[in-house]
Amino acid sequence: MADINSLMDPAPPSAATVDEDTAVALPLVDFIELLFFAYRDFVGDPDQILAPIGFGRAHHRVVHFVNRHPGMRVTDLLDILRITKQSLGRVLRELVDEGFVESRAGASDRRQRLLFPTAKGEALARQFVGLQSRRMATALEASGPDGREAVQRFLIAMIDPEDRAAVERLIERADRAARARPA
Amino acid sequence: MADINSLMDPAPPSAATVDEDTAVALPLVDFIELLFFAYRDFVGDPDQILAPIGFGRAHHRVVHFVNRHPGMRVTDLLDILRITKQSLGRVLRELVDEGFVESRAGASDRRQRLLFPTAKGEALARQFVGLQSRRMATALEASGPDGREAVQRFLIAMIDPEDRAAVERLIERADRAARARPA
DNA sequence: AATTTATGTCAGCCATGTTGACTTTTTCGT
DNA sequence: ACGAAAAAGTCAACATGGCTGACATAAATT
Incomplete structure (x- = not known):
């Protein structure tokens, strides 16, 4: 019984998951960690x-x-x-x-x-x-019906304010160019 | 006029921003890049x-x-x-x-x-x-009224499925411990 | 008693970041 | 037209933080 008290072991006896009905809003620090894990797997x-x-x-x-x-x-x-x-x-x-x-x-x-x-x-x-x-x-x-817009706003707001306009323009320009040159 | 045609220059004459009224949903590749920029600044x-x-x-x-x-x-x-x-x-x-x-x-x-x-x-x-x-x-x-929940679901779903439960448990456990030991 | 687990350590290598100095080509400003 | 500035490339040296492989120790498990 190696990791009976592991922080990462397969499954708890019957613990409630985070997104339970009764769940309260996650602390900010949880979002920090979720972003870390999300990006880790993404890259x-x-x-x-x-x-x-x-x-x-x-x-x-x-x-x-x-x-x-x-x-x-x-x-x-x-x-x-x-x-x-x-x-x-x-x-x-x-x-x-x-x-x-x-x-x-x-x-x-x-x-x-x-x-x-x-x-x-x-x-x-x-x-x-x-x-x-x-x-x-x-x-x-998975983010839900209006999730796409919410996530978009979230990601843009995570970018340094002074860089936001440049990033938005960069992406918009690429989209326009891609539409003009359909694969 | 160094970067008149720069991809990153300060401001376009009067180009529409990405989140205009008329904007269509962003392609997935845009979200990929937004996440890159968001994480770059975050870390x-x-x-x-x-x-x-x-x-x-x-x-x-x-x-x-x-x-x-x-x-x-x-x-x-x-x-x-x-x-x-x-x-x-x-x-x-x-x-x-x-x-x-x-x-x-x-x-x-x-x-x-x-x-x-x-x-x-x-x-x-x-x-x-x-x-x-x-x-x-x-x-x-900035993500909007229900943005928090949407972003939470988004980030969790970005994690490899086989790791999700472990991450959720890790975070939930930390939150419980933190509540039990208020600073 | 033998094996396995959790941890630590040495040695060396690789990928990818950094500074600093310098060159070439081309454009811009005066 | 000339000198300064910009865009790009290069060399050398070094730092950070990954990696593999081999091995050591202590404690737990079988």
Whole structure:
């Protein structure tokens, strides 16, 4: 009887679950922990795909954003990821070398390197989005009838106020571009 | 005019924001990105506190969980953090050496090392929770009248199904213990 | 008494972050 | 037209926090 008093053991004798009828509102600290666990599993999804091809989570993030916002500049990616250009450079070089991403000089400003996914990169990104969308879709359904809007407002409000507008614009622009270029 | 075509620039001429009256439901991929940005800023909060004392995010996680679940075993912490005992060991040793955490042998099973925060550790954890609670409280308010419940269901459903029960029990147990031992 | 469990530790490696310094190309401001 | 500034890339060195593998100890279980 190894973990009879484990904090993580399979099931309690007959303890009430958190979302019981009688449940009171969760303390804030519970939401902090729920977010930790939710994100832990959320970013764990792509690992199965990444491991076989010898990539890590940094590669995932780059492939995702380049695919979702094709033609973005290196600087944009740095702003999003909040890492140094040296860190990004390493990962980006590997992705370019192995044919997942390609960079072309900007038309109006030729100092810029605009990043595009290759067909291979798109395929990989689709795998990531597929996995994470499945989890996300299920969770949004579980959130209830108006849950989608509530979760949207929640997530936006979790972002630093000074970054919110930029993020909303980034996403809106990507959606518009995606509608204009239907797969 | 550096970033006139930047993806992250301050403000668009007069573009509609995402949550306009006319807005359609966001695609799933937008939620994926919102969660990324939300979490990025959420875990950035503690950095200001950590940097001066020479700790990193790994220390934050350990201090948080030990404080929130005092008396937890090393194994429990490993299950929560999903890292190896060697990785945890390094961080834990520093926290014990610098007097933030202390470990006592278990009463019933003396092989176990039960982890407790010291007064210093509690104070540090309170700082973390304070910062992150403020962000969380604001975001939950922004989520709308029934947002809290929706977000709760959302976050729980984002967790791997096989872990959900354990997480809910962990949190419920901590809440009960906290109510029994009011600060 | 033998085995298993919980923990800890050493050694080395890997992924991914950091700073600082410097270069090249191109654009912008005056 | 010239000098400053911007966008990007690169080298070197280092820090953090993951990992594997091997092994040690104490206590509990069988």
